[in-house]
Amino acid sequence: MKAAQISRAGGDWELVERDVPEPRAGEVRVQVEACGICHSDVLVKDGLWPGIQYPRVPGHEVAGRIDALGDGVKAWNVGQRVGVGWHGYHCFVCEPCRRGDFAMCVNRRVTGIDFDGGYAEYMIAPAVALAAIPNEVPAEEAGPFMCAGVTVYNALRHSGARAGDVVAVHGIGGLGHLGLQYARRMGFETVAINRGNEKQELAQTLGAHHYIDATASDVVAELQKLGGARVILATAPSAQAISPLVDGLSPSGLLLVPAAPPEPLTISMFSLIKLRSSVAGWYSGTARDSQDTLEFSALSDVHPMIEKYPLDRVAEGYEQMHSGRVRFRIVLEM
Ligand SMILES: [Zn+2]
Numbered sequence: 001m002k003a004a005q006i007s008r009a010g011g012d013w014e015l016v017e018r019d020v021p022e023p024r025a026g027e028v029r030v031q032v033e034a035c036g037i038c039h040s041d042v043l044v045k046d047g048l049w050p051g052i053q054y055p056r057v058p059g060h061e062v063a064g065r066i067d068a069l070g071d072g073v074k075a076w077n078v079g080q081r082v083g084v085g086w087h088g089y090h091c092f093v094c095e096p097c098r099r100g101d102f103a104m105c106v107n108r109r110v111t112g113i114d115f116d117g118g119y120a121e122y123m124i125a126p127a128v129a130l131a132a133i134p135n136e137v138p139a140e141e142a143g144p145f146m147c148a149g150v151t152v153y154n155a156l157r158h159s160g161a162r163a164g165d166v167v168a169v170h171g172i173g174g175l176g177h178l179g180l181q182y183a184r185r186m187g188f189e190t191v192a193i194n195r196g197n198e199k200q201e202l203a204q205t206l207g208a209h210h211y212i213d214a215t216a217s218d219v220v221a222e223l224q225k226l227g228g229a230r231v232i233l234a235t236a237p238s239a240q241a242i243s244p245l246v247d248g249l250s251p252s253g254l255l256l257v258p259a260a261p262p263e264p265l266t267i268s269m270f271s272l273i274k275l276r277s278s279v280a281g282w283y284s285g286t287a288r289d290s291q292d293t294l295e296f297s298a299l300s301d302v303h304p305m306i307e308k309y310p311l312d313r314v315a316e317g318y319e320q321m322h323s324g325r326v327r328f329r330i331v332l333e334m
């Protein structure tokens with residue numbers, strides 16, 4: 001099979017021929033149809049994940065079909081359409097697993113980092129990492145739902161915001177353009193915040209009721225005119241841009257950050273105390289959360305905006321992703 005791998009931290013993309021792998025007990029082999037390129041793939045490319053072993057095939061936005069079953073795999077069939085996302089494994093025996101909190105498993109593994117992922121024609125996945133893809137969702141759209149999609153969908157549905165609440169999405173990129181669609185379809189009064197006005201029309205098409213241009217207006221004042229945001233989903237990776245947003249929250253509001261900016265946030269506790277507000281991170285979701293994301297997206301007509309590249313142009317697709325020139329998601333097709 002063809003695969004795209006990285007052989008050392010900071011190494012270049014290598015297109016290699018590998019043997020088609022065999023699934024062990026509890027695993028399946030997936031014939032990959034599409035795999036999204038995520039910003040987190042930099043963790044493999046540049047060796048930023050502690051203990052990562054090389055060579056490694058990245059890719060945790062995988063969509064394909066089950067091609068072979070390992071021993072003991074129940075409830076999945078050969079030929080079934082499945083996705084594999086960031087959450088690649090949980091152990092069922094650690095303390096968080098015993099409490100049913102599989103995303104917090106202390107032995108969790110990440111697809112495409114702890115084991116080879118979807119930048120290949122085939123991959124092996126633990127059965128616990130599989131999400132069933134609804135018929136209505138094509139593979140190239142299912143891929144991005146497996147990381148970008150589930151992260152923002154799961155963050156918003158656990159945010160405590162209720163129908164009619166003001167929810168702002170900061171940044172209209174790979175995560176934000178999906179976050180806006182989910183926020184609108186979950187019944188929130190949806191606010192898009194971005195720099196400049198080039199994305200205003202798009203934001204409104206995706207579902208925003210309001211648009212705030214962060215370069216032309218005072219974001220905090222604009223949010224407070226709406227009564228403050230019950231939730232701000234901060235998706236632009238800039239600590240400088242995110243930190244001041246806390247003053248745009250409503251009482252008991254939540255600044256929710258699903259993707260880490262490189263620098264620490266600088267937030268005055270006074271801002272949090274006076275509004276009894278909070279700042280929280282959000283960690284992805286399990287395979288069932290990903291399947292919920294796929295199902296909700298099919299039900300409510302949510303679509304990622306994608307550019308497709310064939311696997312052998314992985315280097316170009318990856319560069320495009322990291323240049324910021326691509327507006328949303330890049331998907332490799334096998
Ligand atoms: Zn990702």
Ligand SMILES: [Zn+2]
Pocket residue numbers: 090091092093094095096097098104105106107108
């Ligand atoms: Zn566990």
